[in-house]
Amino acid sequence: xxxxxxxxxxxxxxxxxxxxxxxxxxxxxxxxxxxxxxxxxxxxxxxxxxxxxxxxxxxxxxxxxxxxxxxxxxxxxxxxxxxxxxxxxxxxxxxxxxxxxxxxxxxxxxxxxxxxxxxxxxxxxxxxxxxxxxxxxxxxxxxxxxxxxxxxxxxxxxxxxxxxxxxxxxxxxxxxxxxxxxxxxxxxxxxxxxxxxxxxxxxxxxxxxxxxxxxxxxxxxxxxxxxxxxxxxxxxxxxxxxxxxxxxxxxxxxxxxxxxxxxxxxxxxxxxxxxxxxxxxxxxxxxxxxxx
Amino acid sequence: xxxxxxxxxxxxxxxxxxxxxxxxxxxxxxxxxxxxxxxxxxxxxxxxxxxxxxxxxxxxxxxxxxxxxxxxxxxxxxxxxxxxxxxxxxxxxxxxxxxxxxxxxxxxxxxxxxxxxxxxxxxxxxxxxxxxxxxxxxxxxxxxxxxxxxxxxxxxxxxxxxxxxxxxxxxxxxxxxxxxxxxxxxxxxxxxxxxxxxxxxxxxxxxxxxxxxxxxxxxxxxxxxxxxxxxxxxxxxxxxxxxxxxxxxxxxxxxxxxxxxxxxxxxxxxxxxxxxxxxxxxxxxxxxxxxxxxxxxxx
Numbered sequence: 300x301x302x303x304x305x306x307x308x309x310x311x312x313x314x315x316x317x318x319x320x321x322x323x324x325x326x327x328x329x330x331x332x333x334x335x336x337x338x339x340x341x342x343x344x345x346x347x348x349x350x351x352x353x354x355x356x357x358x359x360x361x362x363x364x365x366x367x368x369x370x371x372x373x374x375x376x377x378x379x380x381x382x383x384x385x386x387x388x389x390x391x392x393x394x395x396x397x398x399x400x401x402x403x404x405x406x407x408x409x410x411x412x413x414x415x416x417x418x419x420x421x422x423x424x425x426x427x428x429x430x431x432x433x434x435x436x437x438x439x440x441x442x443x444x445x446x447x448x449x450x451x452x453x454x455x456x457x458x459x460x461x462x463x464x465x466x467x468x469x470x471x472x473x474x475x476x477x478x479x480x481x482x483x484x485x486x487x488x489x490x491x492x493x494x495x496x497x498x499x500x501x502x503x504x505x506x507x508x509x510x511x512x513x514x515x516x517x518x519x520x521x522x523x524x525x526x527x528x529x530x531x532x533x534x535x536x537x538x539x540x541x542x543x544x545x546x547x548x549x550x551x552x553x554x555x556x557x558x559x560x561x562x563x564x565x566x567x568x569x570x571x572x573x574x575x576x577x578x579x580x581x582x583x584x585x586x587x588x589x590x591x
Numbered sequence: 592x593x594x595x596x597x598x599x600x601x602x603x604x605x606x607x608x609x610x611x612x613x614x615x616x617x618x619x620x621x622x623x624x625x626x627x628x629x630x631x632x633x634x635x636x637x638x639x640x641x642x643x644x645x646x647x648x649x650x651x652x653x654x655x656x657x658x659x660x661x662x663x664x665x666x667x668x669x670x671x672x673x674x675x676x677x678x679x680x681x682x683x684x685x686x687x688x689x690x691x692x693x694x695x696x697x698x699x700x701x702x703x704x705x706x707x708x709x710x711x712x713x714x715x716x717x718x719x720x721x722x723x724x725x726x727x728x729x730x731x732x733x734x735x736x737x738x739x740x741x742x743x744x745x746x747x748x749x750x751x752x753x754x755x756x757x758x759x760x761x762x763x764x765x766x767x768x769x770x771x772x773x774x775x776x777x778x779x780x781x782x783x784x785x786x787x788x789x790x791x792x793x794x795x796x797x798x799x800x801x802x803x804x805x806x807x808x809x810x811x812x813x814x815x816x817x818x819x820x821x822x823x824x825x826x827x828x829x830x831x832x833x834x835x836x837x838x839x840x841x842x843x844x845x846x847x848x849x850x851x852x853x854x855x856x857x858x859x860x861x862x863x864x865x866x867x868x869x870x871x872x873x874x875x876x877x878x879x880x881x882x883x884x885x886x887x888x889x890x
Contacts, residue, residue, distance in 0.1 A: 318689075321689060322689035322690075325684040325687065325689050325690055326689065326690055326691060328681075328684065329681060329684055329685070329690060329692075329696050330692075332681065332696075332700060332762070333692075333695060333696045333699040333700055334699075335759070336699045336700055336702050336703050336759075336763060337699045337702065339714045343714070354723070355722070355723060358723045358724075358725065358728055359725075359728060402609070402610040402613075403610075405606050405607075405610065406606075406607060406610050406611075409603060409606060409607060413597060413598070413603060415600060415603050416600075421607070421611065424611075424614075424615075425614070428614065428618060430869065430872070430873075431618060431622075431865075431869075432816070432819060432820060432864065432865055432868035432869060432872065433820065434819070434820035434822060434841045434864065434868070435622075435841075435844075435861050435862070435864040435865035435868060436617075436618065436621045436622065436625075436861070437822075437841060437844060437845060437861070438625065438844050438845065438848040438849075438854070438857045438858060438860070438861045439621035439622060439624050439625035439858060439861050440617065440621045441848070441849075442621070442624050442625070442628060442854065442858070443616075443620055443621045443624050446624075458613060458616070458617055459617045461613055461617075462613050462614045462616070462617030462618055463617070463618075465610060465613075465614055466614075494598035494602060495602075519705050522707070523705075523706070523707035523708065523709075525707065525708055525709055525822075525823045525826075526822045526823055526826075526841070526845075529826075530845070530849070540707070541707050541708075541709040541823075544707075544709045544710065544713070545709055545826075545827060548713055548716075548827070555717065555723060558713065562710055562713065566706065566707075566710060569705060569706070573702060573705050574698075577698045577701070580705070581697065581698075581701050581767055584701075584704075584764070584767075585767055585768050585771050588764075588768055588809065588813060589768060589771075589772075589806065589809055
């Protein structure tokens with residue numbers, strides 16, 4: 300380390316200068332990138348405070364007399380169904396994520412710990428779920444749901460969303476459970492704890508880190524899912540946020556400031572959630588991606 | 592596990608029944624159904640006629656399907672270079688001592704990947720808009736106003752223009768994944784190479800790259816799988832147009848099935864997408880694995 304310090308102070312002017320330029324260049328590159336990621340939000344926010352005419356005259360300028368008229372117009376008109384779609388998305392997301400966490404935990408635990416007839420088969424089946432290109436199911440799933448009358452219900456989307464989320468959840472839980480010493484369950488059994496009580500009272504709390512990883516990944520993918528919702532939901536009253544937004548952009552194709560206001564309202568829960576828990580979210584998403 | 596604490600089979604099957612049924616119903620049943628209907632001429636109505644493998648023969652000769660497939664491949668390649676490549680460069684920048692505000696870059700850079708494709712598609716539609724688009728606004732600002740275009744109506748440019756938002760949205764995602772891999776590299780390795788006189792570029796290629804190759808492999812696989820299923824962004828931005836210049840496989844299957852009501856052929860396309868995606872994703876995995884192994888042996 301000492302040696303290093305000496306080296307540094309002895310650097311020639313040229314190297315120091317080129318280091319300075321390099322540092323400036325890298326910092327500016329990264330700053331531009333980071334700002335580009337956040338700028339759309341800022342631009343959409345201040346533009347949504349403009350009148351349509353003012354925005355069309357100059358898309359970049361700050362609003363001269365900011366007003367919430369776009370927001371009021373959207374929130375007071377029931378035809379836009381903003382809150383309805385947000386409620387639908389929230390309900391779908393909460394139930395889907397809960398089911399994925401609970402079912403993924405149960406199946407993952409059983410497949411990791413218990414030998415029974417069919418264990419290997421189920422393992423392969425769920426592993427296949429990680430490989431199957433889900434998007435090829437877009438049309439077929441419509442046919443199945445249409446034939447069985449399961450399409451267009453408030454719970455319709457929960458079925459495929461849970462099914463598509465299960466394999467990765469099971470896979471992550473399996474890996475985690477295998478690292479838990481089996482003495483844990485043995486001690487519980489000796490104390491007279493039933494299988495169900497051990498499962499939910501003892502093992503599940505231990506698995507909390509991996510279960511929260513599963514939950515984080517699924518919250519975003521469920522809230523944002525678009526293509527299956529597009530195919531399965533025809534009833535406007537049951538539309539989730541992404542569907543309602545495409546409808547909105549079609550309806551107001553010339554009224555950008557209204558669209559921006561609507562986008563921001565529906566993005567708000569995700570934005571708040573992200574910026575409060577960004578550390579945990581980033582960690583969870585990375586763990587989910589790498590281990591999967 | 593001790594036999595005394597092993598639950599009865601009845602209990603196990605009771606626990607497994609619901610999730611397994613749900614899974615089979617949503618994943619395997621649709622595939623089987625698609626396989627069945629793909630053998631029929633069926634316009635979605637009550638009547639359908641058995642035509643054997645005719646749909647599949649049609650699919651093999653369907654230039655539009657193969658054009659869509661080539662667009663998927665275009666996106667895969669563009670995004671591997673763009674997302675993973677740029678992310679890797681950014682990670683090298685971030686792990687040097689020169690950069691400030693690392694936390695901000697992580698938080699802001701990752702943010703777009705949590706936003707829905709519909710919002711991203713809309714934002715970029717506004718970037719490319721003719722009268723009120725940011726791109727044309729910028730061209731005017733630098734005095735090149737006459738280069739302004741209805742960008743998404745240019746058949747030759749549209750795939751490039753669509754891949755830019757896709758790349759941009761996920762750079763931060765891959766950046767964070769690669770960053771977590773590089774920070775777990777032993778600091779001493781980097782320091783000793785510095786003392787040996789390796790410059791930043793050499794360190795990136797000869798030391799960091801081989802050490803994070805498994806994570807890179809994961810990223811590339813994610814990238815391939817992610818772009819084979821491209822649908823949302825394109826549906827929002829161009830619906831496959833102008834003409835079919837930005838059609839991708841999933842969107843083609845959707846258009847045939849729902850806009851043309853050709854459910855029989857749509858089912859055959861779905862099976863086609865299934866097989867091709869599986870081949871490409873599996874093939875990419877194999878290829879990258881053998882490539883990295885060779886490199887590892889040489890070193």
